[in-house]
Amino acid sequence: MEPTTVRNKIMGQIQHMLDHAIIRNRRFLDDEQLIKAEQLAVLEEIFNANVRDVEIRELSSHFAPVLRHDHPVHLAIWGKTGTGKTLTVSYFLNLLAQMCAEKNVALRYKHLDLSTPMPCFRALNDLACLLNASKRYKKGISLEELMLRIESALAHYTGYLVLFVDEVDNLRRDKDTFMTFLVRRLPQRIPAKLILVFVSNRLDWPDNLDPRVRSFLKLNEVVFKPYDAVDLQRILNIRVEKALHQEAVEAGVIEKVAALASRDHGDARQAVALLAKSAYLAEKAGSRISLEIVDHACSEIEQDKYVTMIRTAPRQLQAAMAAVIQCVSNRSREKGETGEVYHLYSTCCHQAGLRPLTRRAFGDMLNELDMYSLLQSHVVSRGRYGRTREISVDLPDELTGRIYEEIKRSLEM
DNA sequence: TGTCCACAGGAAATACGGGGGT
DNA sequence: ACCCCCGTATTTCCTGTGGACA
Numbered sequence: 001m002e003p004t005t006v007r008n009k010i011m012g013q014i015q016h017m018l019d020h021a022i023i024r025n026r027r028f029l030d031d032e033q034l035i036k037a038e039q040l041a042v043l044e045e046i047f048n049a050n051v052r053d054v055e056i057r058e059l060s061s062h063f064a065p066v067l068r069h070d071h072p073v074h075l076a077i078w079g080k081t082g083t084g085k086t087l088t089v090s091y092f093l094n095l096l097a098q099m100c101a102e103k104n105v106a107l108r109y110k111h112l113d114l115s116t117p118m119p120c121f122r123a124l125n126d127l128a129c130l131l132n133a134s135k136r137y138k139k140g141i142s143l144e145e146l147m148l149r150i151e152s153a154l155a156h157y158t159g160y161l162v163l164f165v166d167e168v169d170n171l172r173r174d175k176d177t178f179m180t181f182l183v184r185r186l187p188q189r190i191p192a193k194l195i196l197v198f199v200s201n202r203l204d205w206p207d208n209l210d211p212r213v214r215s216f217l218k219l220n221e222v223v224f225k226p227y228d229a230v231d232l233q234r235i236l237n238i239r240v241e242k243a244l245h246q247e248a249v250e251a252g253v254i255e256k257v258a259a260l261a262s263r264d265h266g267d268a269r270q271a272v273a274l275l276a277k278s279a280y281l282a283e284k285a286g287s288r289i290s291l292e293i294v295d296h297a298c299s300e301i302e303q304d305k306y307v308t309m310i311r312t313a314p315r316q317l318q319a320a321m322a323a324v325i326q327c328v329s330n331r332s333r334e335k336g337e338t339g340e341v342y343h344l345y346s347t348c349c350h351q352a353g354l355r356p357l358t359r360r361a362f363g364d365m366l367n368e369l370d371m372y373s374l375l376q377s378h379v380v381s382r383g384r385y386g387r388t389r390e391i392s393v394d395l396p397d398e399l400t401g402r403i404y405e406e407i408k409r410s411l412e413m
Numbered sequence: 414t415g416t417c418c419a420c421a422g423g424a425a426a427t428a429c430g431g432g433g434g435t
Numbered sequence: 436a437c438c439c440c441c442g443t444a445t446t447t448c449c450t451g452t453g454g455a456c457a
Binding site for chain 1: 419422
């Protein structure tokens with residue numbers, strides 16, 4: 001091909017992409033990439049659209065006594081993931097801190113983020129870091145020492161101290177030690193007026209708490225309901241304004257994304273992800289975002305979930321899945337049965353340098369894969385030819401292929 | 414009707430691994 | 436550094452099962 005032809009072709013393609021640009025500011029489709037101020041700006045708009053109104057009002061009435069120098073009780077907040085608990089509370093506490101500053105009420109708030117599971121030690125350590133009371137330790141310092149440092153850091157502070165403990169149920173071991181410290185010991189040892197705010201996504205969270213702590217803990221409760229379709233539409237609209245060229249979004253797209261998201265989770269983050277994927281696909285195809293593209297994006301996200309699930313699964317589980325896929329596809333047969341699949345599984349393990357588990361454990365793995373709906377299995381009895389499980393894979397062929405490739409890569413086979 | 418296949422799946426035993434205490 | 440403890444993963448052992456077949 002003539003060099004000029006190639007050049008023209010490439011330039012034409014680039015021009016075409018520019019003409020059909022859909023995404024104006026990619027960063028606004030992914031919260032991770034936004035800096036704090038921008039996040040707050042987005043939030044502000046969301047709240048201005050009357051989303052989370054009820055919850056904010058409850059928070060307000062809970063904290064109102066602070067401005068009258070009263071001491072409110074502690075607060076527990078429940079809601080599923082992606083319902084905006086963390087963001088709403090941070091936003092609210094920011095505002096509250098501002099208001100208090102204006103009215104000369106001393107108030108500090110700290111956000112203790114337990115979004116990854118951690119034992120009591122790390123939680124205390126993080127808290128100490130937040131209060132500038134200590135540096136980060138891996139070990140080598142006793143819990144008592146940490147507690148003392150926290151206490152001495154606060155020894156001269158007499159105002160309000162709001163401690164926002166995010167995702168409390170991630171406290172692994174010794175959670176009672178931590179809770180006892182926060183609920184019983186700390187308030188007695190420091191002059192500050194302590195207000196604890198616990199966020200959790202499980203309703204039954206206080207149930208497995210030390211009864212002594214629980215009875216001591218006076219709680220007010222706020223529940224965050226999942227977003228409904230209308231809320232999600234508002235949230236999405238804001239994102240569209242910031243991130244996309246509006247004319248590239250066909251009518252009904254937002255409604256559709258919102259409906260899909262509210263139907264099966266009500267998680268705002270996932271709704272935005274779906275919008276982002278749609279925009280991305282549309283841009284790649286050089287078209288506007290249409291309803292079909294949303295469907296397409298939805299199924300891709302769905303598929304991606306399966307692939308990441310298998311990618312992050314333990315290797316044994318991967319080997320088991322590989323065996324099932326081999327059995328179902330290679331022999332052009334619909335169903336596999338336990339004995340045969342187990343045999344294939346042993347071979348897989350051998351190839352991947354794993355020690356095969358026993359049949360018993362293998363059966364449990366099949367159940368697990370079934371739960372993730374990576375396969376379907378049910379037991380049948382074949383009379384005097386014994387009982388077995390009929391195992392089938394009910395996923396699009398293309399997806400099965402992707403999963404298999406993923407496993408091969410991961411197991412190096 | 415009894416037998417027996419080829420596995421399911423429960424319970425208890427055991428191995429493993431990581432973290433805490435000394 | 437060492438040992439102990441505890442929660443989890445896996446194994447071992449075992450009983451149960453539906454229906455074809457004789």
